[in-house]
């Protein structure tokens with residue numbers, strides 16, 4: 384991190400100068416192919432979204448106040464910025480990308496970053512934003528022409544992370560015992576895998592693979608944390624709030640007829656419906672104080688992904704006042720939902736720290752973007768990994784309830800490792 388970037392955070396440097404212009408982009412040009420190697424960021428779904436590069440300003444923070452500190456930093460930055468935008472879409476003008484640690488006690492830092500160049504696309508419309516912390520806009524947009532094709536990772540091998548499969552199943556059995564004893568109702572337990580390549584991994588390679596293979600998921604990358612998540616923690620677009628809640632999973636077989644049968648079984652499974660209900664309730668309860676009206680579906684639908692199927696509910700609401708309740712405020716209220724923590728939340732997060740034997744880092748934490756109007760989209764960093772040089776740490780977790788079977792949960796984590804695993808090796 385350069386001192387200039389820190390100065391921007393303290394308000395000592397010149398204000399950010401931001402310019403957004405409309406852009407003609409060929410409909411068949413995938414945004415992910417246009418990202419240069421320099422600090423790439425992405426948030427993509429079905430070809431739409433935002434990509435960026437460079438660092439105009441950055442905040443690193445940690446601890447229980449990480450959301451409040453990020454909010455204060457962003458308010459100061461947006462108040463001082465000089466913005467001229469020809470586009471009035473969420474995600475135009477000044478935008479920050481963020482990735483937050485799961486736990487208040489994590490040793491890993493949370494990051495907000497304002498890229499120097501951002502490309503956005505929404506349906507027919509595309510735009511380019513340039514951000515300068517030096518007062519002028521130079522020729523930053525030229526950088527997009529320099530995007531090179533990333534090399535495939537070489538010689539990737541995988542090893543167990545903190546626990547091997549047997550040990551992890553033991554922890555699941557411990558969690559079931561604690562649930563049966565009445566200590567809590569649900570806890571989400573995760574495990575990690577460590578991949579090592581022969582050369583430093585260019586994250587743009589797995590990003591391209593994920594965006595192509597998981598178009599209905601949100602393909603994200605911020606500061607080394609990447610993946611393709613099917614779960615949207617919250618989207619705030621003007622006054623409207625939406626959240627896609629997932630919990631309850633079954634692996635796909637690849638045989639369509641059999642998968643349909645399994646989908647029907649998932650929709651009737653009392654164990655999965657219970658797991659799902661806790662997650663929906665936690666989201667509805669967290670959003671309720673901020674919304675004047677809300678729609679919480681009575682029953683979930685089955686979301687089909689290439690590797691797994693999930694029980695899913697789309698919760699929607701209207702915020703009381705979009706001038707005072709930003710997407711980041713909603714993130715702070717929602718995290719951690721019972722899709723990644725458990726019920727009750729405090730007991731579950733204590734048990735996670737006790738049983739998992741690892742620091743989750745930014746896995747299962749909020750990841751996404753926000754703009755100066757308070758709009759934004761934040762996913763939960765699932766089907767994800769953190770990359771540093773030649774090392775990639777993959778994560779997967781499962782909701783544990785009284786009826787959970789350790790062996791079935793281990794198999795579920797294997798299904799959830801598939802997206803990142805395949806993106807590194809194929």
Ligand SMILES: C=C(O[C@H]1C=CC=C(C(=O)O)[C@@H]1O)C(=O)O
Nearest residue numbers: 629630631632722779780781782
């Ligand atoms: C914690 C994860 O998934 C969550 C989201 C969907 C389904 C889940 C489940 O069925 O256990 C989990 O709650 C993960 O992918 O690492």
